[in-house]
């Protein structure tokens with residue numbers, strides 16, 4: 289118990305003084321997960337829009353597959369990315385293993401299905417509403433896609449935030465492909481996982497609190513977005 | 524059968540710019556059928572629509588009015604028969620010069636002004652001034668910045684009509700555009716429709732309101748069970764309905 293209390297006060301001290309190591313870890317975490325979110329959005333939003341707007345054979349199966357992939361186990365994704373990037377793997381020559389880029393790749397693979405599946409639903413609902421009018425007005429496909437994405441922006445932003453939340457809190461994949469190397473690939477979750485076992489409870493606790501805070505901020509942001517959108521009846 | 528009404532000369536021979544655009548009108552539908560769920564919902568309909576004038580389509584619920592208009596506008600594919608607009612089969616070019624207002628208008632989740640701007644941009648037009656002028660005419664200028672979905676039923680309908688007219692169509696379909704509106708809004712919409720007609724826009728107007736049909740209609744198309752059972756100039760139709768179905772309908776009896 290002595291330990292525990294000490295760890296707590298040390299954790300607060302680290303946060304209060306904005307300890308350099310702590311800040312570096314937080315910064316890297318945010319950077320990796322934000323980039324992963326951006327990359328995923330770039331891939332997943334067009335997929336979601338295309339799936340939400342079109343009707344073709346095998347679409348149902350594709351949607352089921354996508355929904356199933358929302359639950360991809362992070363360690364499996366980590367393992368696959370590791371195999372691809374390891375020296376013996378097909379992309380070994382890129383020398384990306386144990387770099388932040390590898391972590392971005394892993395997180396992107398993890399959250400792309402999430403963003404695609406959720407945005408598919410959002411776009412499909414809105415398309416159901418707009419389709420007749422668009423057909424009557426002869427709206428070109430490109431304009432239709434752009435209009436749907438723009439008019440659904442509040443909902444899509446919450447989808448993106450959900451993806452970010454999942455990425456930043458995930459540990460299994462980044463620990464395999466990143467390796468928790470100090471000053472290089474150490475992010476919040478890997479630091480917590482490994483420093484706890486090494487006995488550095490203060491750092492782990494401080495990071496844990498930051499993670500909770502981020503989760504809180506994300507959820508508050510989602511809530512605020514929803515409320516704004518509803519208030520102005522844009523969603 | 525009354526095929527062409529020339530009381531109001533539309534812009535028929537040449538397009539609105541007098542350019543080489545082929546004419547949209549007349550519309551000539553022959554042997555039109557629409558089948559769904561094993562039922563013939565539109566049953567061998569022949570219909571000609573000349574330029575100008577307001578054609579009112581009437582008929583009991585389920586007669587097939589909405590389906591007919593959707594077929595004419597190219598929202599549905601007929602299962603048999605053909606539709607010619609200006610002598611050609613319905614193509615994108617022709618459809619772009621038509622507009623349709625649905626019974627429950629679909630508005631974009633944007634501001635009132637942005638809804639008009641969207642329609643204008645589709646036709647290569649831009650500009651705040653043009654938008655505001657359109658809204659002014661629709662009596663919605665003071666609501667320009669308001670989200671369209673917060674408008675009242677009548678205002679939504681007015682916006683939908685303003686949006687349809689913003690694109691400067693040559694043919695305008697309205698499917699019960701004034702159902703569930705207050706008398707003032709109904710008259711405002713009727714005025715808009717009539718002034719569009721006076722500019723030469725061909726109006727095809729579905730309504731159940733007999734008074735409205737009298738006020739607006741130059742000729743009446745009466746439908747029953749997927750067929751056109753009667754077509755006549757308005758005065759003739761209301762004075763001497765030829766079919767039993769039309770007589771029952773006008774007398775407020777259930778049409779069998």
Ligand SMILES: Nc1ncnc2c1ncn2[C@@H]1O[C@H](COP(=O)(O)OP(=O)(O)OP(=O)(O)O)[C@@H](O)[C@H]1O
Pocket residue numbers: 559560564582583584585586587588589590591
């Ligand atoms: N896709 C469809 N499949 C099967 N039946 C349909 C379909 N669409 C419409 N119907 C049926 O076709 C008939 C005519 O429909 P329509 O909407 O044209 O009627 P309407 O004349 O517009 O009636 P109302 O005055 O009530 O609007 C109705 O009985 C309707 O149930």
Ligand SMILES: [Mg+2]
Pocket residue numbers: 588589590698
């Ligand atoms: Mg109808």
